[in-house]
Amino acid sequence: MSELNYCYKYPHPAVTADCVIFGFDGVSIKVLLIKRGIEPYKGKWAFPGGFMKIDETAEECAKRELAEETGLTNAIVEQFYTFTDVNRDPRERVVTIAHYALVRLAEVKGGDDAEVAQWFAQSQIPSLAFDHDRILRMALNCLKERICFEPIGFELLPEVFTMTELQNLYEAILEVKFDRRNFYNKMLKLGILTEAEPRPENASRRTPTKYRFNASKYAELKQKGFRLEF
Amino acid sequence: MSELNYCYKYPHPAVTADCVIFGFDGVSIKVLLIKRGIEPYKGKWAFPGGFMKIDETAEECAKRELAEETGLTNAIVEQFYTFTDVNRDPRERVVTIAHYALVRLAEVKGGDDAEVAQWFAQSQIPSLAFDHDRILRMALNCLKERICFEPIGFELLPEVFTMTELQNLYEAILEVKFDRRNFYNKMLKLGILTEAEPRPENASRRTPTKYRFNASKYAELKQKGFRLEF
DNA sequence: ACAAAAGTGTTAGGCCTACACCCATGA
């Protein structure tokens, strides 16, 4: 079991897939971290990740990690950068293909052990193992860029949401503030939202309108050359 | 020399870096391809690329490949995607970290052997070895997206260029046509171009104005939150 | 002389931004 059975003519790096899992609680962006139980960096927090099996793609590997930690199997998982620094892992040469995942917090299976896996608000993330600080920075940047041009934000919200929740999400990710009326107008004019339910009888002025992302409408617009922009 | 000296407890994929090298001849985007001299895919065209050494990063590897084929050592080289399909190489499991490079054709050292390395206009690229067709599609897409928001186009033009050349470049990459006056106005208003030389005495109406990309001006604007958009 | 390249300005419409008040609810 511990023999060195896999031999090559030239040195091969190990390949891992890491998964930066983003969630949104209505106010802040959150990231799921795992406390390392073994050396190196024992006791430090890191992203879920692991060695890519010889018969799976990096994306399958990242999705496997995601499923192990959250129980989710149909979330968005996308590769964003491959980290290849020579000494990023003290054990051996390890190349990691970094992914981010977008999940709805409500759908995440509660972790069995809060000591081991924990959600951190963006502002409370501790210093991480390996080069994961750098990976996080790049993941956040990538998320910022992509949400400007693609409707990935909806993957972090419940199916049905209010305009205020949507605005909070954009503001949290982009770290800016929008004028509420302008945000409403812009979003509604885009034509990619549908009112989820007609307002109930007893709807008061205070009851917010619920929306749903209209994926087919978006696909249609996109095909016509429409581009989302924030 | 042919012994299997590098042994691991678990199987390790091989890791390569491939380099999609883009040039621009004033009219079309060109790509440098290498004719494979050995199996697999012997005789087919492919991107320059090779196995990552155990003490170099993927980017260093891609730059090494670029230098070998073009003599250039200071061109833009950027990773854009890592391809991990299980059967993408028939010999063994190979993960490739794909890069694109932007070079000025005038600075490229003429290849010794046109049989082996050759520039292809985008429309004349043959079907490629491995999954390089897919890699090319993604590289072109990535180039399209990036040129919309970052001034990378200038890396493909001579230091000094005319507005028409710049417009041709944008049109070739984005596969659209712009109105000449609107393109002039927009570019000039951005404030990132400098006139290269005062127009000479004998300048006729027909002599085009020469421009130069003003990188420091761009950096300054960018810091103020300015974003390039096309 | 004819074709091709380069320079140049205006107008209309759409989009973005800034901005304020009312109502209902729950504490």
Added chain:
DNA sequence: TCATGGGTGTAGGCCTAACACTTTTGT
């Protein structure tokens, strides 16, 4: 009653897109 959240409209400025003619040169 007070603070909070939610809904709503308009006016000005800027940017975009559409559009044509003149000059020069080379063939």
